[in-house]
Amino acid sequence: MFKKEMYKKIKSKEKYGFLIYSKASELPELWDEIAKENCFLKREFLGFLEDVNPCKQRYHINIKEEIILLDYGLKIDIFTFKKGFSLKFPINIVGIPLSVSSKGYSYMDDKGDILSDYIKKTMKAVILLNSDDKLKLTKGHTLSDFELSIRWSSFEDYLKSMRSHYRYRTTKALKKFEGVRVEAVSRNEFSKNLYRFYEEVYERSSSKLEKLSIDYFKKLPATILVFKDDDRELGFVQLKEAGNKLYFLFCGFDEDLNKEYDLYLNMIFHIIKYSIDHGFRLLSLGQTTEDIKSKAGAYEIDKYLYFSSKYKVINLLGNIFIKALSYKKQSQSYRVFKA
Incomplete structure (x- = not known):
């Protein structure tokens, strides 16, 4: 476990108990412990993404509460999941800067409320992707994940x-x-x-x-x-x-x-x-092409997105547009196997 005395040696910005880094190479070893099985949230992989897909990544860690999250800047089409509409808007994403279904945050025990409060207090406008947790933020649906037990x-x-x-x-x-x-x-x-x-x-x-x-x-x-x-x-x-x-x-x-x-x-x-x-033992087939993957025997895992802003006006707009941001599920359940 990360030693308390080492905390004093870390030089980084701090907000509401979170240290903020701009380089994965500077992160303490505790980061990987909190990331658990999420291989896309490990320091080595994040360093690789800085090299091949730089997008103003920031790494947040609360050592005391054992919470980590990654956010990055992106200009997204807020009507990504709505055909016939397009409106690109610069925003921060809490997620992996790679089109995978894994989360861009992790925490030990039940610390979702602390994570939600931190996002509410510090981020101008943010979309949190691929969540399977209940957070105290404005909620919508994103693309489901599909897995197959081998x-x-x-x-x-x-x-x-x-x-x-x-x-x-x-x-x-x-x-x-x-x-x-x-x-x-x-x-x-x-x-x-x-x-x-x-x-x-x-x-x-x-x-x-x-x-x-x-x-x-x-x-x-x-x-x-x-x-x-x-x-x-x-x-x-x-x-x-x-x-x-x-x-x-x-x-x-x-x-x-x-x-x-x-x-x-x-x-x-x-x-x-x-x-x-x-x-x-387990195959992750990822998101998109839901019908094809379902008919191959994969099961669907619901994923959620959350929106938040520390500004009340933007937050109100987020509540209005969350339906536009959300993805409407298209897949059906199929009885592919005999038992």
Whole structure:
């Protein structure tokens, strides 16, 4: 545990019991303890993001109460989840400066009220993303997360466990992928063509946040699988391991070939196969494309966003616009497996 005497040696701004840092390298070791299993909130990963995706990150830690949070600046479209509307507004985000479903804060025990009060008192205008906690802030919905518990010894067992309708659908898709090779490439081999696939997926997305540079893919220690037919690249997926959990982070693919190969669906099935073959217990398939992931057997985890401002007028506007900021769930529940 972090020694009390070391507290006096820390030079940083302080507000309401929180120390504020601008560099992850300056954070005390206690930060990682409070982050717990959230690999995207660890100091090493945050330092990596400073390098590949700098966006005025700030790190807040309350040593006494054992609370941490990360916020960063971003100009967002407040109607991100509403088609036909657009209004970009500079705001702070409490979250990971990366399009993942993990939280940008953590605390020991039940300290949500202290976190809420700190945000209310200090932040001009902030959206807190991907929460699964009850906080005393204006609440809305954000994109749900989708996870799959891995309980099969092989991909064949996964198929056998499906109800007939879903097994037929899966088998039909897999036939379109016969002859496609899957190759693991090093991050240094991540090509401009693969990055172009990522850019195309990003531009098609209806829920854009930050766009990552090619350096992100070239520098992050992660698994990159490339799908090829002969020498033609069809697409790729990026996967990150964290103990017994596998995260599907990003992908890119040739939209013109999606129907011919059932490309995106087959990429999801291959990620599931990869997680089974490599002994993972839990697969995080992330947010978006809810229907496809649900029909592959993933279960939905509700996620919430919160809005707050220390200014009363902005707070009132936030209460009015929270519905515009919120995401309306589109997924349905499916009985994919026999039991």
